[in-house]
Amino acid sequence: MAKRKTKFMCQECGYESPKWMGKCPGCGQWNKMVEEVESTGSTRRGAFANTGNTSVAAKATPITSIETVSEPRITTDLNELNRVLGGGVVRGSLVLIGGDPGIGKSTLLLQVSYQLAKKAHSVLYISGEESMRQTKLRADRLGVTSDNLLVYSETNLQEISLTIENSNPDFVIVDSIQTIFHPEVTSAPGSVSQVRECTAELMRIAKTKGIAIFIVGHVTKEGSIAGPRLLEHMVDTVLYFEGERHHTYRILRAVKNRFGSTNEMGIFEMKEVGLExxxxxxxxxxxxxxxxASGSTVVASMEGTRPVLVEIQALISPTSFGNPRRMATGIDHNRVSLLMAVLEKRVGLLLANQDAYLKVAGGVKLDEPAIDLAVAVSIASSFRDKPTRASDCIIGEVGLTGEVRRVSRIEQRVQEAAKLGFERIILPENNLGGWTPPRGVELIGVSSVSHALKVTLGG
Structure with missing residues (x-):
């Protein structure tokens, strides 16, 4: 009998080594190397074999001679989901949805399954975490009843592939990819090898049969999807479901989309009857x-193609420690430190002995440069204990020399602010001109942070 060959694989990044190491050379994580039996190679060939509809091997073809058929996207009843997907579901696409436990991933996909089933599409819901009765209990709570929605509880990928072959559905939901295992791969379910091979097989099914497949992915404590980074590269679309478990609002964010815009955002509210x-x-x-209240400003931020007005709150107070604290929720901590350094150097605010706490109300995460000026005004407002006008909306990027730089899509931002009743828009001076602002809105162009503070705080 031939000796069984083993290898050690990092469960974070997929780094392979012939011997065990405490620290992974690939990602630097400790105690992530797990022993696995080496595959003979048949599994990977099986995952990628017969990628065409026929057994004839594909050959190189001039791109001008390839025939394409324009198929309309399939829309759901949730316009927010359609927006994040780029206009609807694309046939033959592989969509990965990640999120914290209990955030509502399964609830969202069960609702979407019902909406698609009502439109005469056959949907196969594969649950590896719940039994069929448990899935039915959740469906009863959400009011999900349709003969076009098939429920299947299985974790063996070969059985799943056979069921998809026999039922031939239009859509497949896999909840979740970490519970599915390939019997020819010796490692445990959820390992790097299992996730890679199972995703490759599902991708083959989606592309060859034109079936749209949604797979659920667990996230690590750092907030990234568990498993190898290769998982996110293999799929067509990656969606993150964010939000606090103790709050009702959920944010669905697209971080990768081959069929639409990235960084799109959809807002949902969790209720007893499901997500609305x-x-x-x-x-x-x-x-x-x-x-x-001092320390509060409103900024018009772009989330994908949509302008969203959010409130930025700042609290500046004298520190009781040797090193002042800097805490930020929804904003990059390094950006807050940079803006406080600009305020201290260019404006003269003595913030070196002040604790700073910043938060974006509503649990939204902002990462675009256009929020810089609103953050700086919030910090100065709290430090001076002077409130800004409730009808002010502040937009602009701040440079290291204290200048306010132009931002993109200023017309959409201003129109959204005007729609919600804001009367004054403080924006970069270079964004003025070349377009017509809405009626009843005063535009004030500023060239520096000092100029912006004089306009908003009166000095």
């Missing part, structure tokens, strides 16, 4: 804003 979309998220984020 939020048509106007700006009103939701601003409805509890305090009037006359």
């Amino acid at each position: 979309e939020v048509a106007n998220p700006s009103e939701i984020f601003l409805e509890e804003r305090s009037q006359g």
Whole structure:
């Protein structure tokens, strides 16, 4: 009998080594090397074999002679989901949805399955975490009943492939990819090898049969999808489901999309009957804003193709420690430190002995440069204990020399602010001109942070 060959594989990045190591050379993580039996190679060939509809091997073809058929996207009843997907579901696409446990991934996909089944599409819902009865209990709570929705509880990939072959559905939901295993791969379910091979097989099924497949991916404590990074490269679309478990609002964000814009965002509200979309998220984020409180500003941020108005709050207080604290929620911590350094050097605010706490209300994460000026004004407002006007909306990027630089899509930002009743828009001076602002809105162009503070705080 031949000796069984083993290898050690990192469960974070997929690095392979012939011997065990405490620290992975690939990603630097400790105690992530797990022993696995080496595959004979038949599994990987089986995963990628017969990628065409016939057994004839494909050959190189001039791109001008390839025939294409324009197929309309399949839309769901959730316009927010359609927006994030780029206009609807594309046939033959492989979509990965990740999120924290209990955030509502399974609820969202069960609702989408029902909406697609109502439109005469056959949907196969594969659950590796729940039994068929448990799935039915959740479906009863959500009011999901349709003969076009098939439920199947299985974790063996070969059985799943056979079921898909026999039922020939239009859509497949796999919940979740970490529970599925390939019997020819010796490692445990959820390992790097299992996730890679199972995803490759599902991708082959999606591309050859034109079936849109949604797979659920667990996330690590750092917030990234568990398993190898290769998983996100293999799929067509990667969606992250974000939000606090103790809050009702959920954010669905696209970080990769081969069929649409990236960084799109959809807002949902979790209720007893399931997830309901939020048509106007700006009103939701601003409805509890305090009037006359210092340290509060409103910024128009672009999330993909949509402008969203959110409130930025800052609290500046004298420190009781040797090193002042810097805490930020929804904003990059390094950006906050940079803006505080600009305020101290270019404006003269003595912030070196002040604790700073910043937060984006509503749980949204902002990462674009256009929020810089609003963050700087919030910090100065709290430090001076002077509130800004409730009807002000502040937009602009701040440079290291204290200048305010132009931002993109200024017309859409201003129109969204005008729609919600804001009367003054403080924006970069270079963004003025070349377009017509809405009626009843005063545009004030500023060239520096000092100029912006004089306009908003009166000095």
